[in-house]
Amino acid sequence: MIHARLHKENLFDKEILLQNELIHMYAKCGALLRARKVLEEVKIRDIVSWTALISGYAQERLVEEVFGCLKQMQHEGQWPNEVTIICILKAYISTGALDKGIEIHELISREKTWEQNTQVCNALVDMYSKCNMLTKAQEVFDELLVRDIVSWTTLLSGYAQQGHGEEALQCFERMHCETAMPNVVTLVCMLKASGSIGAINRGREIHSKIINGQLQGVLVGNALVDMYAKCGIVEKAQTEFNEIQCQNVVSWTALIAGYGHLGYDEMAIELFNKMIGEGVEPNAVTFSVVLNACSHSGLLDMGQLYFESMSKCYNIIPTSEHYTSMVDLFGRIGLFEHSIALIEKIPTSDYLPTWTALLGSCQRLGNIKLGKLAFDYAVQLDETNSVPYVCMRNIYATVHVEEDTNEIEASDRYAH
Numbered sequence: 001m002i003h004a005r006l007h008k009e010n011l012f013d014k015e016i017l018l019q020n021e022l023i024h025m026y027a028k029c030g031a032l033l034r035a036r037k038v039l040e041e042v043k044i045r046d047i048v049s050w051t052a053l054i055s056g057y058a059q060e061r062l063v064e065e066v067f068g069c070l071k072q073m074q075h076e077g078q079w080p081n082e083v084t085i086i087c088i089l090k091a092y093i094s095t096g097a098l099d100k101g102i103e104i105h106e107l108i109s110r111e112k113t114w115e116q117n118t119q120v121c122n123a124l125v126d127m128y129s130k131c132n133m134l135t136k137a138q139e140v141f142d143e144l145l146v147r148d149i150v151s152w153t154t155l156l157s158g159y160a161q162q163g164h165g166e167e168a169l170q171c172f173e174r175m176h177c178e179t180a181m182p183n184v185v186t187l188v189c190m191l192k193a194s195g196s197i198g199a200i201n202r203g204r205e206i207h208s209k210i211i212n213g214q215l216q217g218v219l220v221g222n223a224l225v226d227m228y229a230k231c232g233i234v235e236k237a238q239t240e241f242n243e244i245q246c247q248n249v250v251s252w253t254a255l256i257a258g259y260g261h262l263g264y265d266e267m268a269i270e271l272f273n274k275m276i277g278e279g280v281e282p283n284a285v286t287f288s289v290v291l292n293a294c295s296h297s298g299l300l301d302m303g304q305l306y307f308e309s310m311s312k313c314y315n316i317i318p319t320s321e322h323y324t325s326m327v328d329l330f331g332r333i334g335l336f337e338h339s340i341a342l343i344e345k346i347p348t349s350d351y352l353p354t355w356t357a358l359l360g361s362c363q364r365l366g367n368i369k370l371g372k373l374a375f376d377y378a379v380q381l382d383e384t385n386s387v388p389y390v391c392m393r394n395i396y397a398t399v400h401v402e403e404d405t406n407e408i409e410a411s412d413r414y415a416h
Contacts (some may be wrong), residue, residue, distance in 0.1 A: 003038075019050045027056025032065075047073075051084045058091035066091045066102055080107075082120055089123040093187045098131045122150050129158025134167075147178070153186045158301050160193040168193035169202060191223040195230035203227045222250045230256025249275075256293075265293040269302065284316050289323035295332060303329045318349035328355055331361025336370055352381045359391045365399070371395045 003022055019042045026035035032053075039045060039053050052074045057065040066088055070080065080088070085104065092101040105124055121144050128137035139157050141147070152175045160166035172190055175182070182190070187206055194203035207227075210220055221244035228237035237258045244251050250277040260268040272290045275282065282290070287310050294303030307326055310316040323346045330338040338357055346354065355378040362371030371392060378388035 004122050016042070016044060016046065016049075020046075020052055021051055024052040024055075027052055027059070030056070030060065032056050032060065032062075045076075045078075047084060047221070048082050049386050050078055051081070051087060054084060054091075055087045058087045058094075061091060062094060063095045063097045063100065068097065069414070074240045080184060081115055082259050085120050086123045089120075089127050093123075093127045093130050096131060098133070099129070101127045103130055113298075118144060118148055118151060120148055124147075125151065125154045125158070128385055129154065129161070134158055134162060134190050135325045147180070149180055149183055149186065152180050153183065153189060156193070157188060157189045160189045160196065163196055165193040165195075165197035169199065176374065178368070182209070184210075184213075184217075186222060188219055188223040191227040195227035198231050198350070200228075200231040200233065203231060218246055218248060218251065222248075223255055225258070226253060226254040229254055229261070232262060234258045234262055234264070238358075247280070249280055250268060252280055253283070256274060256286065259298075260289050260293045263296070265297040268293040268348050269297075269299070272306075281314060282316075284310075284319060284322070287316065288319075288321050288325065291322060293330040297333055298329070300333060300335075301328060320354060324351065324354045325355050328357040328361065329351070331358055334365055336361070336367060340370075349377070350381055352378060352385065355381065356385075356387050359388055363391045363395050366395065366398055368395055 006022075008017060019038065019171065022038050023035050023042075026032070026038060029188070033204070035053050035056050039049055042049055050069060054066055054069050057069065066215065070088060085108065088104055089101060092098070092104070101108075101124075108120060108124070112159075121140055124140045125137045128134070128140065137158050139153060141151060144151060152171070155379065156171050156175075158167050159165070159171060168190065172182075172186075172193075175186075187210055190206045191203060194200070194206060207224060210224075223238060224240040225244070227239045228234070228240060234255075238256055241251055241255045252271065256268045256271045256275070259265075269290060272282070272293075275286075287306065290306055291303055294306065295299075303326060307318065307322065310318055310322065323342055327339045327342050329335070330342065339361070343354060343358070355374045359371055359374040359378060362368070362374060375388050375392045378385065
């Protein structure tokens, strides 16, 4: 309505500020075709006009459109500013478009004024971290003359998210030496890092900082539950869970996983059912945890019920990880035909854990023929992984079957 009025009163062509705000408004509302049309109608468009449209495309993860805007903008003689670059990098981060992100990094390197721009470099650290190029993320970070708490937290988060807990803790120590004060996001990242490597003493230190800083909320509570659960102190995880005022699916999943990892499968399943009863909908991670619990306990009917409910009740498409749990469950009780039938339904057959799970079941029950099939697939996917060789050798040893000497020797090499 306002747009129509601007045209009616002949204000649209006179005020570039109004034009840019229209593009921004449409882009924020997801009406990207309208935003693009407004931009094309503008006689004199500036960097703000382009950035407004690019931010809309970035919000919707439309990488090709973002890249197209950048090229057209440069063709028209408009050079991206700090805000534009950050919007572009966010789009590439969200979609893992590393190749295009590297092109932007090269552009930044050529434009010397951006080399020490903390916000731009933070976005680069974030991009490389999330694309698992932590060495490159560290390089960009180290080149910064001025590092703010976002710089530190972004790098810490990258290490923690990619499972490099020790490096994250070392980075945290370095941050302290440079007198940078952690914020709540930093501390949550450190709890994740501590839990990933079972560093309970460090986790307790972080917990003390949280208490001293009087930091509260679901984010902090969930991180504490997760840390204590992964460190095997499930009683403390339960205590922290009980103190969360509004438990969400992340809270429940962390606690359920904690019980599951310690072998308390019945408790994990009981908590899952309690969560459902309280109206909290499980996510894909929750189902991975509870299906593993069913598998370890040999609860076939319950496992099948949960697996089928994923898509029927919660519109969650099973992943290779979920299928693998069911393959393991069928295999543990000797229903190998069901395992093979399920493997044939998996979208991709190149998921190594599926074959190692099947091979493990064949080892337990002495199924040589199917074990050899699983072994062949596993070795094709990763011939350097020692697990398939060890399992296959154990199958031969258990049933006292003579096999080709060379194959046994190969098994011995990889087993050692």
